[in-house]
Amino acid sequence: MTQTPVTTFPADETLTDERARELGHELGLRRDEYDQVVEALGRVPTVSELGMYSVMWSEHCSYKSSKVHLRRLEATSPRILAGPGENAGVVDVGDGLAVAFKVESHNHPSFVEPYQGAATGVGGILRDIFTMGARPIAVMDSLRFGDPTVDGLGPRSRAFQRAIVDGVVRGVGGYGNCVGVPNIGGETVFDDRYATNPLVNVLAIGVMPVERLQLATAEQVGDVAILLGSSTGRDGIGGASVLASQEFDEGLEDKRPNVQVGDPFREKSLIECCLELYDRDLLAGIQDMGAAGIACSTAELASAASMGMDVDLDAVHLREPSMASWEILCSESQERMLALAHPDGVDEVLAVAARWDVPASVIGEVVAGDRLRLHRRGELVADLPARSLADEGPTYDRPRERPAWQDGYGIVVAEDLPIPGLADDGDLAGFVAKFLASPSLAAADWVHGQYDSWVRGGTVLGPGQGDAGVVRLPGSARGIACALDGNGRWCELDPAEGTRRVVAEAFRNVACVGATPIASTNCLNFGNPERPEIMWQLATSIEALGEATRTLGIPVTGGNVSLYNESRVGGSDDPRDTHIWPTPVIGVLGVIDDAAMAVGQAFVQEGDVVFLLGDETRPGLAGSALQAYLDLPLGGRLAPVDLDLEARLAVVLGEAARAGLLHSAHDISDGGLVAALADSAVLGDIGVQIVPTERKDPAQLLFSESPSRVLVTTPSDSVRELARLCADAEVPLADVGTVGGTTIDVQGLLTLSLEDVRDAHLRGVPTAVDPSLVTTATGEVVT
């Protein structure tokens, strides 16, 4: 079936078997993987081929460790127009519109070079979105850093940690602001487990008329391959294999050239250029170039169409003419796309590109057969079956083993905590104010105050304004809502229950704004899959993810797996210390028929009644923010989340929002009731009086993170209607207080002045992370 391979290659491309094996090893190919390459080719690979296989078969590109488990996430829904395996998931949202969305990580590059790592993370996920035919209309970012309030050695020093936070936030903003896509929210978490392996996950959302969806199915023999966008340089070579598919060791500086450099201005031009090409129906196929650049995009386009491609590397516009073939093939220079056009349309494609000042080169042609052939200086440098590169890489069912350390978590007494001020009649209010100022709970205004959240005129609820971001779709009253959530501590404690809870939380957040959750995406951030304990965490989490998303009716439309999130930089060698908390980050997309009816977090009106909807307060301090804040060992048992109740709760929230009954809605999550009250009161600049109806341990009442609970406020004349909706859906509700005043008051327990809370809430993050602020040993800020 395969054609006879060409056996003569230029001398500088030819390797002996021994040398090829050695070079393959340096590039990250295992011995048996190298053998598989030789088998696929029927001979020793050339230098270019070896480079291509090493990148394409890397963990980052091939998902070789996770593939067998990801199959469990498969789901079908009539709404899904493109699912896992495509560049981004696409769902039908009605009115003839489709929405593409996906989340992706850029963790390792962001540690090595925070600004560019984060910036190119934004650029990469945006290309995934507009490759599908959609115009990007929003981004969200989920960031996890070390704890900047703790000063350690080397990379764990406060100065180093602050530099990472600063660089990442500037990078996300620098790219997103300049490319003109609004940031509508996300999460920022500070936890020492991410000190030497921060997580930078970016989600992007795009919208298109359904008929503009670009699927790589239209190619024909003779179609012309056109490289659009930036010239190809030596930046980012090996990013996928070297950075994303290995653990970190010392020598970070050496890896800096592996990080790509972003050019958001070029990306903006490229977006407009591609959208015009789609509108004119000039393309037969398109693929973005991210990891593995030209090697990946040519192989994937050819493989998807079951055809071959002839590519002339001399035609590629280069930054440095001296680049070797393998460098051209594996370069991860940003802001590039590979488009396929019918020969008659090529001139028009080039004219559109010229109008947007986007460089374009005709570099190849679709041919019959299955071979990807690459030429350089007139000679063949690679000749391989496209499918072997793109789709026939190795897959592993790696050994899994429940970590012995899990047993320790179960015996920790988590639910009976000594709260300063509660047990000893001390200053509970003072303690709570300090707790609310801890950077993970405090308002993230410092972060999103550096992001444009307004551009393209659709933002209804921007960062921090609602439990989910809400954007009105162009030319429609309809809006989409999106929430992005993770919780590494819960998932370390119990990967299955933790993952279910995270899914439930993202689902609930979308419901809180009044939207109907319809689909999900995920970014699975885990440690080294070659360790059985980590593989167990990953597999356990994926299984729970599949189950929870099916139960809640939010099918997985795609996602990203980021493994090897481990670091020995400045730390010990014990796996418990080096790997990050297992951190699946879940994005849930919802639709709201009238975006103007979206419900925010802020308390609105004096006299509004506060209701607690959903479950009662259950023991929920295991893995909680309080446990972390008090520096207690992680432990305890997570109360199971009732997904059926979550689904009913979402129905009530949606109906109440559509009926205009709600002035605010905010779920109780990280930090418990006090944190939820603080968010809503500070944002609305109005106090609240809570009269607890439950006889519970005060620590649980104030700080429990047990799931399925939402605080809503409603004007008194809507109470009856809300109660009826809850009764119909069998969702418990309890009248717990009234909006108003200048204090946050929990009767019999706590009175905080709104001013103190606002101060704590707004200063928590900048005090901890802003390098331009000097903090004294006592936490005072000197400006």
Add this chain to the structure above:
Amino acid sequence: MRVGVITFPGSLDDHDALAAATRGGAEGVGLWHGDTDLSGVDAVVLPGGFSYGDYLRTGAIAQHAPIMAAVRAFAADGGPVLGICNGFQILCEAGLLPGALLRNSGLRFVSRPVFVTVERRDTPFTRGFDHPGPWSVPLKSGEGCYHADPATLDRLEAEDRVVFRYLPGDNPNGSARNIAGVSNEAGNVVGLMPHPEHAVDDDLAGGDDFLAMFAGLASDVPEHESLSR
């Protein structure tokens, strides 16, 4: 009333400015940086964004775009010209407005709603406001610190050419004398750093305090000439 919005390479809020003009009751007309005429529009908006990536000084490249010759002639003839954010920076670079925009005093990009007062309500872009405010409007810029030498600032104030000011004590970027926007001598060219086009719809996060700007522009009350003094 036809309001032209110029798209430069890297313009981002051109789409929003067109929508705002339409919402204000005018007809929005897209204009292209490479063109040399203004298609007969009655007013011109230079929108926000990062023209040419702002990799050089903000606005420094865009002011040389072919269409800018037509904008200069239009402005000299008394035609209403509005520069928003990057558009303001371009107008300063083009010499159509005095002063320059420097990096924010906090050295960070600032994105948040600000309150501004409308200091002068007889320009084509402020005649729609029925009182000086303060009005809420989104600000989003890294280089929004308005700067001019003291003599120029004195003259601007003496000639009543400060059109918008941030509230005292809430100056987001270190702008001299809390200046958020200025006009040329004749009052027909106005530039400001905040984004009025993001504040024209009460259903959106930016509110609608600045719908008055576009509604006022669309109401074709005075001829250009009546503005000159």
